[in-house]
Amino acid sequence: MIHLKKSWRSPSRSPAELFSHxxxxxxxxxxVVTTIGIIAVLCKEVxxxxxxxxxxxxxTGTEWTPLIEPRKFGIWPLISxxxxxxxxxxxxxxxxGAITALFLSEYVKGTPRIILKSVLEVLAGIPTVVYGFFAVFFITPQLQKFIPDLDTFNALSAAIVVAMMIIPTISSISQxxxxxxxxxxxxxxYGLGARKYQVATTVVFPAALSGFVASVILGxxxxxxxxxxxxxAAGxxxxxxxNPLQSIQTMTAFIVQVSLGDTPAGTIEYQSIxxxxxxxxxxxxxxxxVAQWIVKRFQEKYR
Amino acid sequence: MPSREAMIEQELLVTPRILTDRLTVKYGEKVAVKEVSLSFYQRKVAALIGPSGCGKSTYLRSLNRMNDFILNISIEGKVLLDGQDIYERKVDPVLVRRHIGMVFQKPNPFPKTIFENVAWGPKRAKFPKKDLPQLVEDSLKQAALWEEVKDRLNTSALGLSGGQQQRLCIARAIAMKPSVLLMDEPCSALDPIATSRIEDLIQELKEKFTIIMVTHNMQQAARVSDVTAFFLHGNLIEYGATKEFFTRPQKIETENYLTGKFG
Structure with a gap:
């Protein structure tokens, strides 16, 4: 009789198989465990x-002053x-990012493409703190030449510098x-006599829409x-x-502010982060x- | 006295629509097509046959500059479309492809609606929008697909069967009103029934277009074509009227290939 039964010596029950499983x-x-853990910790303090x-x-509150009296805890300023x-x-x-990606995938080949791609990767590898002082000491002074009312710390410079940081993310995933x-x-x-930009915009882009949307959301x-x-940069x-010309505060910046100060655990400021x-x-x-919904709704399926 | 149109027609039957003069195609150092001179006429179907890697597809793709996208390719010799060299520096390859349509091995409709597929090329060439529905209908009728799809022009082309998709690709190509139609093994991904429909269609289309098709199927070449060219290792071995070609081959290589001694 041919041996077909499952046992610890049979291929699908062997120790190596079980171990790798x-x-x-x-x-x-x-x-999964990490995600659940984070949510649990967040929820407990929240x-x-x-x-x-x-x-x-x-x-519904429109004022956020958790560190000074009178304390107000309206989240909207941070959201905005x-x-x-x-x-x-x-x-x-x-x-x-989208144009860069189309350029890299449709317009350049060979060595120039490799060079451009590596430059973008360098951009992605610059520490974010460097981008921060680049914004404060370069972008803001430059912008102030054109926009005299611009605050020293302002949302515009921060947005520009963050844009620089996410361009590599968007362009490389889209590409x-x-x-x-x-x-x-x-x-x-091409066989129908289309020009390059027509192929890029009406064939390649719609067919890759889902990947593009994913890159935008990730960015x-x-x-x-x-x-x-x-x-x-933003203050x-x-x-x-x-108004992007004023100093604002983002949620992340607030969390940094509280975490850097000597706020004891258990206080309301501490819980607010x-x-x-x-x-x-x-x-x-x-x-x-939202991204998943967009992708499902508008994607051209070519398979 | 024959009419002027009739005289032009007559002229086209004796003057090649498209010809190659010592066309050589190289990938880097490797010679894929070697000094091939061939002429193709109006109202004739030409079949290019030969074993895999013989250069027949490369040759076909040189006729509408589809090889331009390959790095390291070099092309020598001439390809004349109605007497104009399509490789001349002043020639825009995009315009060449509008006059020389192409149907590929695997049906490759766009992931768009049936209507959009046929209208896609003409739209890119600035064809008047209001005439598009008529053009789409005419093209689908010529491709023998109209009756099957007229009620679902706005559904995805990917819902069609393989054979229907290939006829859609033919409709899409002829919507550009090309003078030459290149077909690169158009039936190799289709079942026998779909294949025979495409073959019948080719017989109808040759009234309007100069058709050049690559096929690996010798029976198909014998059934469909008026002239046949046999390629081997990048060389053109033999070229002649299909009937003669299959019954009385002139070259020993052709005979060996036709009788199945290799290939």
């Missing part, structure tokens, strides 16, 4: 925070500051998506999560405004969900 499982669960501050005040940086940076970075568009679609287009998430550069003035962190987390989560 276990290792794969453990590694995969680390990120729960304590909301026993002192009402949800109503937190989500964060969005100002995130959306402002996206306005600069999305078109530039991968553009390059993954099958060659036969390009051939079909946006990075922009609103960006800490060091905006803490340096620490929580203010409900959409967890509440702010949770809101930031929900915002990035929301951005990702």
């Amino acid at each position: 276990l290792v794969v499982w453990l590694c995969a669960s680390i990120s 729960f304590a925070f909301f026993s002192h501050v009402s949800l109503w005040e937190f989500f 500051g964060t969005l100002l940086i995130g959306l402002g940076a996206s306005i600069f970075a999305v078109p530039i 991968d998506a553009f390059e993954a568009v099958p060659k036969y679609l390009r051939e079909a287009a 946006f998430s990075r922009a609103i999560g960006e800490t060091m550069a905006v803490t340096l 620490a003035t929580p203010r409900l405004t959409l 967890f509440a702010v962190g949770l809101v930031l987390f929900l915002m990035t989560l929301g951005a990702n969900l």
Whole structure:
């Protein structure tokens, strides 16, 4: 009789197989456990925070003064500051990133492409604190020549510098998506007598839309999560405004401010950074969900 | 006295629509096509046959400058379309491709609607928008696809069967009103029934276009083409009327290939 039964010597029950199964499982669960852990810690402190501050005040208040009396805990100034940086940076970075990616995938070949790609990667590798003082000591003074009312610390410089940081993210992920568009679609287009920009904009871009949207969301998430550069460049003035010429404060910058000070654990200031962190987390989560919806709705499926 | 149109027609049958004069194509140092001189006429289907790697596809793609995208390629000799060298420096390859359409090995419709697929090329060439529906209908009719898709022009082209997709690609190519149609093994990804529909279609289309097709299927060449060219190792071995070619090959290599001694 041929031996077909499962046993510890059979291939799918052998110790090596079981061991590798276990290792794969453990590694995969680390990120899940971490996520759950972070949410749990956030929620615990947030729960304590909301026993002192009402949800109503937190989500409708327009003043954020947790460190000075009278203390006010309205989150909106921080949200507006964060969005100002995130959306402002996206306005600069999305078109530039998309065009860069199309240029890299459709227009240049060989050595120039490799050189350009490595320059972009260098841009991605610069420490964020360097971007921060680049904004304070270079961009802001330059801008002040044209815009005399510009504050020393302002959202505009911060948004520009954050845009520079996320351009590599957007362009490199988009480029991968553009390059993954099958060659036969390009051939079909060129065979019909299309020009390069027509192929890039009406065949390659729509076919790679999902990858492009993913890159934008990733860039946006990075922009609103960006800490060091905006803490340096945008200042620490929580203010409900959409005026990019003034100093503002983002959620991340506030968290830095509190964490750097000697705020004892258990105080309301201390708990407030967890509440702010949770809101930031929900915002990035929301951005990702929106992105997934957009991708599902508008993607051209070529497979 | 024949009409002027009739005389032009007559002229086209004796003057090649497209010809190559000692065309050589190299990938770096490797010679893929060696000094091939061939002429193709109006209302004729030409089949290019030969074993894999013989240079027939490379040759075909040189006829509408689809090889331009390959790095390190070099092309010598001439390709004349109605007497004009398409490799002359002043020539815009994009315009060349508008006059010489191409159908590929694997059906490659765009991931767009059926209508958008056919209208895509003409739109890019600034064809008047209001005439597009008529052009799409005419092209689909010529490609023998209209009856099957007329009620779902606004659904995705990827919902069609393989054979329908290939006919859509043919409709898309002829919507540009080219004078020459290049087909690179257009049936190799299709089943026998879809293949025979495409072959019938080629017979109808040759009334309007000069058709040059690459095929690895000798029976197909015999069924569909008027003239056949046999390629081997980048050389043109033999070229002649299909009937003669298959019944009385002149060269020993051709005979060996036709009788299946290699290939």
